[in-house]
Amino acid sequence: HVQLVESGGGSVQTGGSLRLSCAASGVTYASSHDVNCMGWFRQAPGKEREGVAAIDSSNGRTNYATSVKGRFTVSQENAGNTLYLQMNSLKPEDTGMYFCAVVRPRYCSEYLRSLQAPDFTDWGQGTQVTVS
Numbered sequence: 001h002v003q004l005v006e007s008g009g010g011s012v013q014t015g016g017s018l019r020l021s022c023a024a025s026g027v028t029y030a031s032s033h034d035v036n037c038m039g040w041f042r043q044a045p046g047k048e049r050e051g052v053a054a055i056d057s058s059n060g061r062t063n064y065a066t067s068v069k070g071r072f073t074v075s076q077e078n079a080g081n082t083l084y085l086q087m088n089s090l091k092p093e094d095t096g097m098y099f100c101a102v103v104r105p106r107y108c109s110e111y112l113r114s115l116q117a118p119d120f121t122d123w124g125q126g127t128q129v130t131v132s
Contacts, residue, residue, distance in 0.1 A: 002026045002122040004100045009127030016090050016131070022083040022100030022124055035080035037108035041117065042129070044096035051115025052098070053085060056108050063112050067093070090131045100124040 008020040020040065027035045039054035053074035055062045062074055073086040083100055100123070103111045107118035 002102060004102065004122060004124030006098065006100045006124045006127040009098060009129045011130040011132065012090055014091060014131055017086070017088045018090065018129060020085040020087065020098055020100075020127060020129075024081045024083065024100075024102060027081075027102055027122075035076075035102060037103040037105060037111065038076065038080065038083045039101050039103065039111070039115070040074060040083070040085045041099045041101055042094075042096040043099070043126075044093075047096075049099070049117075051117065054103075054112050054115055055083070056112055061112050063115060065115060087129070090129075092131045095129060095131050097126040098129050099126045 003025045005023045008018060012018055024035050036058040037056050040052045041049050042052050043049040052068055053064050053072055055074045055076055057076045057080050071089045075084045102122045103118060104120050111118055
């Protein structure tokens with residue numbers, strides 16, 4: 001089964017930076033064993049989960065939530081089995097639990113467009129980011 005393990009969260013002051021990592025394993029439905037379609041979501045206390053950044057490494061496409069454009073960068077390495085989120089110029093409103101997700105290939109195009117998690121998305125346990 002799919003396992004996603006996030007790391008890199010923590011507490012940082014406004015204006016600081018963090019780099020989140022997500023290690024993926026067991027993604028058997030990905031073509032050629034490459035995990036192409038992944039992304040980051042976050043959820044603040046009392047709020048709904050929102051899509052933050054998405055990447056399709058098969059074509060290099062990325063998309064970001066308006067609130068993080070120009071500050072966050074999503075990337076992949078290791079045939080897509082490691083996902084990163086570089087977060088710069090952090091703001092208190094970036095505080096929340098950050099989740100890594102793998103999206104099934106057939107949903108990837110729509111996911112890249114909308115940043116909405118489709119059916120059958122696999123999730124990690126999350127890593128907490130606190131900005132004060």
